[in-house]
């Protein structure tokens with residue numbers, strides 16, 4: 087009520103709320119407690135949606151996913167010290183993924199922290215947050231709240247998006263100021279993510295390289311999905327006729343069934359391509375740093391074109407022949423303007439060779455996917471989910487695990503942009519339920535969370551959150567009794583099970599039933615198909631415990647080579 091027009095003063099609580107609302111922020115993901123419990127109540131009373139979690143890491147992951155999906159910074163609100171620390175993993179992961187989010191944490195007063203006098207949940211949070219995020223600010227005076235929120239929003243969205251920390255000491259909320267002055271102190275951020283237009287000569291250099299290529303390839307990264315330049319990206323691919331590869335969260339920018347998709351011939355095109363254009367994709371570990379066997383090191387040098395908003399990203403791993411610096415929307419538009427009707431499509435021997443390998447690999451995959459072994463394996467269970475997503479391309483897929491992640495990435499086709507959320511650049515487990523909640527809250531679309539059983543365990547308690555808000559989320563737990571698989575044994579002879587093995591034949595579906603959701607134990611593909619179709623149609627919170635052959639997995643899935651012991655054997 088203090089922020090109502092007729093009031094003569096306004097307090098810190100309402101200045102924070104009004105600043106967020108002024109900047110079109112309508113949702114807060116958080117977990118109440120001293121000193122922000124009242125802020126959550128007041129925010130809800132003032133019309134903000136407040137989604138309260140069971141662990142701050144998942145609130146933070148939800149904020150990050152909301153940022154990726156909306157281009158508005160997701161807001162995560164936590165208590166001080168331990169709550170702040172729980173949010174830090176999500177803040178650091180958002181920064182690594184370039185997802186815009188703001189972690190707002192209550193904190194102890196500076197005079198106590200700086201003298202280390204042992205306050206309740208005392209911690210120098212600003213200092214600790216700084217190395218882990220894009221920017222970090224603290225506000226001490228009510229009249230600075232408007233600036234603090236504005237700076238955090240601009241830092242999260244401008245340039246390369248990322249995580250920002252905003253430190254609000256407890257006493258700030260109770261401070262008051264004259265209401266009109268308070269309203270004047272708030273800032274509506276103008277153009278928080280300004281377009282950055284590429285230099286014409288850089289665009290020409292890139293187009294000339296593409297024109298001269300015998301085996302061109304376009305690589306689309308999650309930055310291309312975040313850019314929401316969908317029509318231009320699709321037009322650039324289709325007008326040039328160049329084959330493309332989507333990284334996992336870029337899937338759906340063009341339908342995975344598109345004739346120019348080279349995903350089913352990934353190894354071949356990475357080895358053979360002579361000019362590669364990176365659009366919102368970084369040459370990090372996910373792309374073998376742009377060198378070595380993956381890139382056909384003995385097949386002659388490749389030339390890279392790289393579109394990125396950060397000039398310092400260029401040459402990070404290998405030389406970039408044609409950097410195009412700017413925001414992806416502006417860069418793609420400029421390139422597209424240079425593709426005229428006379429543009430020569432890539433040589434038929436290149437596109438033909440890709441098509442041949444694609445057809446062979448897809449035919450082999452079709453046979454595998456048609457099989458119905460008992461118990462289910464990753465492929466048969468994923469072929470059911472593949473069919474459901476094909477029937478409901480508007481559904482959002484969340485995915486984490488090792489085998490569950492790697493196989494789903496190639497088996498479950500996506501048809502629309504920003505419909506797949508997964509472990510991203512870090513390969514972090516635990517994003518599942520936070521990302522699923524955000525996807526449901528932000529889009530109102532059905533969400534299918536494809537979860538390894540270990541991965542699900544990181545955020546499983548949020549099943550209660552999902553039921554509490556009655557969210558349209560269907561969790562499919564690929565239960566193979568362990569991390570990667572369930573067959574490891576403890577060679578020591580002591581009674582403990584092996585470190586990678588779980589309770590055998592656990593019933594995760596009972597967890598969902600505990601909170602009023604729908605639980606289903608699926609032992610066959612048909613049972614999985616029926617339960618999944620019903621969940622997507624009913625939009626009821628559902629958990630399907632998909633019983634998977636416990637011998638089916640491989641250690642660390644596709645990245646087993648990163649295990650030191652594996653590397654040693656080489």
Ligand SMILES: Cc1ncc(Cc2csc(CCOP(=O)(O)OP(=O)(O)O)c2C)c(N)n1
Pocket residue numbers: 486487488489490491513514515516537538539540541542564566568569570571639640642643
């Ligand atoms: C925060 C964090 N802690 C540990 C790990 C290491 C890891 C990578 S994948 C994975 C789980 C694999 O088991 P799951 O049963 O989910 O998958 P599946 O093979 O499909 O059966 C772990 C623990 C990571 N990446 N992040």
